[in-house]
Amino acid sequence: MKLGTRGRYAVMALVDLAYYGQGKPLALTEIAQRQSLPLSYLEQLFLKLRQKGFVASTRGHLGGYTLAREAEAIRISEILEAIGEPLETTRCDKSSATGCLRTNAKCLTHALWAGLGAQMQQYLDGISLADVCERRII
Amino acid sequence: MKLGTRGRYAVMALVDLAYYGQGKPLALTEIAQRQSLPLSYLEQLFLKLRQKGFVASTRGHLGGYTLAREAEAIRISEILEAIGEPLETTRCDKSSATGCLRTNAKCLTHALWAGLGAQMQQYLDGISLADVCERRII
DNA sequence: TTCATACTTGACTAAATTAGTCGGGAATTC
DNA sequence: GAATTCCCGACTAATTTAGTCAAGTATGAA
Numbered sequence: 624m625k626l627g628t629r630g631r632y633a634v635m636a637l638v639d640l641a642y643y644g645q646g647k648p649l650a651l652t653e654i655a656q657r658q659s660l661p662l663s664y665l666e667q668l669f670l671k672l673r674q675k676g677f678v679a680s681t682r683g684h685l686g687g688y689t690l691a692r693e694a695e696a697i698r699i700s701e702i703l704e705a706i707g708e709p710l711e712t713t714r715c716d717k718s719s720a721t722g723c724l725r726t727n728a729k730c731l732t733h734a735l736w737a738g739l740g741a742q743m744q745q746y747l748d749g750i751s752l753a754d755v756c757e758r759r760i761i
Numbered sequence: 762m763k764l765g766t767r768g769r770y771a772v773m774a775l776v777d778l779a780y781y782g783q784g785k786p787l788a789l790t791e792i793a794q795r796q797s798l799p800l801s802y803l804e805q806l807f808l809k810l811r812q813k814g815f816v817a818s819t820r821g822h823l824g825g826y827t828l829a830r831e832a833e834a835i836r837i838s839e840i841l842e843a844i845g846e847p848l849e850t851t852r853c854d855k856s857s858a859t860g861c862l863r864t865n866a867k868c869l870t871h872a873l874w875a876g877l878g879a880q881m882q883q884y885l886d887g888i889s890l891a892d893v894c895e896r897r898i899i
Numbered sequence: 900t901t902c903a904t905a906c907t908t909g910a911c912t913a914a915a916t917t918a919g920t921c922g923g924g925a926a927t928t929c
Numbered sequence: 930g931a932a933t934t935c936c937c938g939a940c941t942a943a944t945t946t947a948g949t950c951a952a953g954t955a956t957g958a959a
Contacts, residue, residue, distance in 0.1 A: 625849035683956020711763035821927025
């Protein structure tokens, strides 16, 4: 159960954007350099972030990305979901038949994993981009 | 960020063992059938679980596995650790140089991921095998 | 205009991980 | 001695991850 680079990089980059880009467009190259992240990988991630309405882009010279929403209003959980880094603790979501509903013993563990997922979701729901920037993490 | 089959199956099997095997050895074939898990995969997992002292084995006819410790004393987090399903939210553990300590911006997210990891750990630390069997999950 | 900058997008790929399988052994009981 | 069951290592197919690469489009400045 490990966090991949997708989620990690996306949050790192958005935190950087919120922290250093005060309203003005910030080029991805700058973010990539400062955070030591591969540029073309970031481009992929920001494509999704733009499509989902987290950032806005300005093309051309002196262009870059800006936050499309306030840093206070962007929760970490949303970012992870947007770029396809799911918090998946169970496997029985899709179809009820193949899942864990065959015997009652199987379902004993279901509540456990669902609880873990809820725990994670709740934690990341409760933290905004601004919280991370201002070091308000518990 | 998803839970793999290793961790899921190991916990499912141990819950089954705690639930159905009341002191008497329970064969893996039985557990595998009841939980619909691949037998030879379970064998791998139980090898580790035995080596780490979670279960004891009895060979031969009417043999099988028993819990080596009380179900109340086995925490879910221990099981996951034993079989190599780590709760890895950060990547800067190993060496301080390659990690997140180069710029201060990087470290902004470190607290976040560390917090998430702590959250998960705490949750799974607080739940025992017995809790799962007796449906004492919140 | 022309050039440099920067976003846009899709296709592709190497490496790692996962989720197992397979085959043969060793111990124990009936 | 035969059936059962654990023991153990080697192997592998498929998936996922973590990117790279190439080509294009839009914009601002000189």
